[in-house]
Amino acid sequence: MAVEVAGIRCQNPVWVASGTFGYGDDFRDIFDISRLGAVVTKTLFARPRDGNPPPRIAEVPGGMLNSIGLANIGWKAFLEEKAPWLRKHLGGARLVVNIAGNTVPQYVAVAEQVERGRVEAGVDAVEINISCPNVDEGGTNIGCDLRLTRDVLRGVRAAISLPLFVKLSPNNADLVPFARLAEDEGADGVTLINTLYGMSVDLGSRRPFLGHGSGGLSGPSLLPVGVYWTYKVYKAVKIPIVGVGGISRAEDALQYLMAGARAVQVGTASFLDPFASLNVIEGIARFLEREGLELEDVIGAAHEHRPLNVPAGAPGR
Amino acid sequence: MTRAATRAAPAASETPDPAAERRVRLLRTPLAGREEVGERTWVLWFEAPEIAAAVQPGEFLMLGFHPPTALAFLKRPFSVCDAVEGRISLLVRAYGPGTALMAQARIGDEFELLGLFGRGFKLEDPARRVVMVAGGVGLAPFYLLARRLKALPRPPEILLVYGERTGAALTRGLERFPHFDRVLLYTDDGSAGESGNVVDGLRRLAAAGDLTGARLCGCGPRRMLEALEVERERLQIPGEYSLEERMGCGFGICQGCAVPANPARSERAYHLLCKAGPVMDPELLLWPHQTLP
Numbered sequence: 001m002a003v004e005v006a007g008i009r010c011q012n013p014v015w016v017a018s019g020t021f022g023y024g025d026d027f028r029d030i031f032d033i034s035r036l037g038a039v040v041t042k043t044l045f046a047r048p049r050d051g052n053p054p055p056r057i058a059e060v061p062g063g064m065l066n067s068i069g070l071a072n073i074g075w076k077a078f079l080e081e082k083a084p085w086l087r088k089h090l091g092g093a094r095l096v097v098n099i100a101g102n103t104v105p106q107y108v109a110v111a112e113q114v115e116r117g118r119v120e121a122g123v124d125a126v127e128i129n130i131s132c133p134n135v136d137e138g139g140t141n142i143g144c145d146l147r148l149t150r151d152v153l154r155g156v157r158a159a160i161s162l163p164l165f166v167k168l169s170p171n172n173a174d175l176v177p178f179a180r181l182a183e184d185e186g187a188d189g190v191t192l193i194n195t196l197y198g199m200s201v202d203l204g205s206r207r208p209f210l211g212h213g214s215g216g217l218s219g220p221s222l223l224p225v226g227v228y229w230t231y232k233v234y235k236a237v238k239i240p241i242v243g244v245g246g247i248s249r250a251e252d253a254l255q256y257l258m259a260g261a262r263a264v265q266v267g268t269a270s271f272l273d274p275f276a277s278l279n280v281i282e283g284i285a286r287f288l289e290r291e292g293l294e295l296e297d298v299i300g301a302a303h304e305h306r307p308l309n310v311p312a313g314a315p316g317r
Numbered sequence: 318m319t320r321a322a323t324r325a326a327p328a329a330s331e332t333p334d335p336a337a338e339r340r341v342r343l344l345r346t347p348l349a350g351r352e353e354v355g356e357r358t359w360v361l362w363f364e365a366p367e368i369a370a371a372v373q374p375g376e377f378l379m380l381g382f383h384p385p386t387a388l389a390f391l392k393r394p395f396s397v398c399d400a401v402e403g404r405i406s407l408l409v410r411a412y413g414p415g416t417a418l419m420a421q422a423r424i425g426d427e428f429e430l431l432g433l434f435g436r437g438f439k440l441e442d443p444a445r446r447v448v449m450v451a452g453g454v455g456l457a458p459f460y461l462l463a464r465r466l467k468a469l470p471r472p473p474e475i476l477l478v479y480g481e482r483t484g485a486a487l488t489r490g491l492e493r494f495p496h497f498d499r500v501l502l503y504t505d506d507g508s509a510g511e512s513g514n515v516v517d518g519l520r521r522l523a524a525a526g527d528l529t530g531a532r533l534c535g536c537g538p539r540r541m542l543e544a545l546e547v548e549r550e551r552l553q554i555p556g557e558y559s560l561e562e563r564m565g566c567g568f569g570i571c572q573g574c575a576v577p578a579n580p581a582r583s584e585r586a587y588h589l590l591c592k593a594g595p596v597m598d599p600e601l602l603l604w605p606h607q608t609l610p
Contacts, residue, residue, distance in 0.1 A: 019572075026569040030341045042572075050586035057565045057573035059391050059415065064565060068572045071587070219390060271566040272385055272392050274431070275343060 001285055003037075003295055005240050005262045006163040006188035008124050010037040011092045013295060014253065014281045017244050017267035018043055018098035018127060018167070019068065023082035024089070030274045034091025035281065037263060041078065043098045043129045046110040048074035052134060053211035058200040063219020063246075064268060065198045067134045067212035070100060075113045083121035094124040096165070102137040104151045111159035118162060126160050128152065131169030131194035133216040143169035143194070146181055153185040165242060167191040170225055179233040191242040191265070192233060193226045218268040222246035227255045234260025234300060248276055250283020257284075257295070258302040341568065342367065344430040345383050348422050349404065356485040357411040358454065359420045363430060366403035371433060374440065374462035375559055375596040378432025379567040380407060380419065389415035392431060394564045396458035396536075396595065408457040408488070434567045435595050438462050438557055444532035446474045448522065449497075450515050450545055452537025453481060456488055458559050458596075462534065463496035474498050476527065478518035480541070484509025516544050523552055532556060546604050558599055562590045577603035 001012040015038040021027070024039050033039060051071025058065045073081070078097075086095060097114055101107040107128070114126055130152055132139035142148040149166075157164060166182040168175050170193040179190050195216025200209040208214065226245030233241055240263075243256030248269035256264045269276035288295060350362035361380075368378065374397075381392035393416065395407040411417035422428070438458070447466060449459045456479055463475050475496060480503040481487045487509055491500060501518045502510025511517070515537070522528050533556030535545050542558050549556050565571030568591060575587035576594070582601050588594070593601070 020570055022570045030568070048585070051572065051575065053577075054575045054587075055563050055573075056575055057391075057563050057571060059389075061387050062390070064391060066565070066571070066573065071572050071575070268565075271571050272379075272381060272390065272431075273343060273429075274341065274566070274568070274570075 001281070001288070001295055003262055003299075005242065006125065006165065008038075008094050008163055010094055010263060012037040012281050012284070013257065013263040014277055014284070015040055015096065015242065015263055015265045016270060016277050017265035018129065020267040020270050023073075023078060023086070025082060025085045027274065028085075028089075031278060033089055034093050036093040036277060037281075038094035038096050038124070039086070039090065040096040040127055040265060041098050042072050043070050043100045043132065044072050044075050044078055044110060045070065045099075045101055046075055046106055046113060048072065048077065055209060055211055058209050058215065060198065060200060060217065062221030063217055064271075065200055065210060065215035065217055066195070067210040067215035069134045069212060070129075070132055070139075075099075075110055075117070079117045079121050083117075087122045090122065095122055096125045096127050097121070097123050098127045098129050098167070099156075100129040100132065100139070102135070104148070104155055107152045108155035108159055111156040115159050115161060123162060125163040125165060125188075126156070127165040127167055127191055128156055129167050129194070131167050131171075133169070133171065133195055133197050133214065134212055140169045140171050140194075140197075143178070144172050146177060149178060150181055150185060153182060153187060157186045163188040165189040165191050167194055168229075169194050170196050170229060170245075175229045175233055176236045179237045183237045183239045187239060189240040189242060190233060190237070191244060192229045192261075193222070193245045196222065196225065218245070220246045220248060223252055223255070227259050230256050230261050231259040231302060234303065247280065248273070250280050250287060253280050253284060254287060254298065257298045258300070260300045260303065262299055341432065341434070344368070345427060346430060347425045347427055349424065351422070351424060354408075354488045354490060355481075356483070357420065358486065358488065359409050360398065361407050361409055361419070361422070362404050363407075363428065364403060365405045365430060368397070368430065368433060369400040369403050369405050372397045372400050372405065372461070373437040374465050375435070375437030375458045376433045377435050377567070377595055378430050379434070379564070381429045381431070382418070383427040383429045386418065389418050391565055392429065392567070393419070394434075394561075394567055394591070394595070396559060397433075397461055398457040399460040399464065406460075408454045410454045431567060434591055436593070438534055438559070438596050440465060440469070444473055444530055444555075446476065446527070446531040448476045448478065448519070448528065448531050448533050450478045450519060450533060450535040450537070451480070452515055452541040453486070455535075455537030455541070455559070458536055459534070460494060460496075463494070467496045476522065476531075477501070478503070478515045478522070480504070480515040480518070480537070481509075482506070514544070515541060516548050519545070519548055519552070528552060528554055535559070543605055546599050547606050549599065556599060557596050559596045560590055560594055564591055567591050579603050
């Protein structure tokens, strides 16, 4: 199940998504995180951030809305308080640090901090968040603007020597120009997708339910959206895709892999079942064994140019 | 509360096993028992020996259906209401479509219990009198708290001040639960107990001198706790509150359950209730009456 993604060798293709796994140590009493392909941290800024007023989450049909607002402890506290635990417990799992800022210089500032601390913290790759829907500056407003996206990418790319992923926003009519831009500006991979804009209105107060007003939609309803963009972007760029959005079972992850993702991230599913990522790993392994396939046979298999590797005499074919 | 709750239990199953590993478990289990105890309100029982042995009063777990349904996708946090003979109970009131489904579940329906989580009530060094103030299903954690306090070598006197909107909503069977020494009932419309609210009850206890040396434990709707906190400050009695907030996960990763922090006691604007609470020292929180100019 090992796979290479943008130069990082992962023991399996299942990562846990930013903002749904804390900084890893919240799982100390739950499971051994060294079994994961990679851990992506909660988005880190150069300085700590408090986030948005409550209520911050709302349940909706097929998923949930969140308006956390990138609450985070900041890079310095991560390096001092969280990274030592991660280094001790990650084992064969990779560490991907997710970063953001309110402005282009803030993105560059945290990128420079990560570059300086990368060895001490054991960072394997960086993922840039330009697609948070819950901040007034530095989120989707960057991820929906090609010029701002380019500025962030140039600044961060110049600062970071590690493999660099860009997490794109689905709140665009077309993600392909953003993925091409990422490739042209030297990103090593793209992560597809962040949450979709959403809102719940409270009938009692007759006001938006979330403290921030709007939020980001995540959960099972995102699955076909993410699979669609993975399929489309796979045709348009050569850099690897990490698929995320609505994955709670191995079958969901396999859709992303077949659409062209080289790795996947389990996100919101970890909230209701913290063991969901492990179940996805085991489920993919069972599928491959049952079908007599290697992981590489599955990646991109949904595209017509890929011949299907169907073993002779396979049941049901 | 329920007949099962009042059945004499061997002492061993009522005292927490200190060796029980504090490990988060996802337990898939059928609903073992249910009893309607008030308007839109049910007690649900589950066979969960490990949780029953490990739970401390005020700790909570996340309850969801197996498999999750479209109307109850996320799990919901519930304080453990009682733990007897390897079973635990939860007090569930139908507020929205998800909790309505849970409240109407049938015996044998598959559920998932995830936990245990959070910080519970202080058990060590209790005051000689503990005043529990409950609003609505905020009554839930006080059954287990009362049971455990009464199991201490020098058990305190326990007074319960319990308020509901109407008499129909009052949890039935309270009188069968032996560990509350006195119960003061209040309803908004006076249809049962006294007409008024739990703050009126606390004032009455204060006027009678019943709060001397007492510790306050509160659990209920936010508005109730806000009013209670104004009164607690005025009366200068120590207390702890079990708070409620929307939770996506129960263990810190969703960051959904933010509650405003007292800026004099915290560098951050919010505490995450699932980790800092759900039982919190009210002095660590920022209350609306403290933010008024």
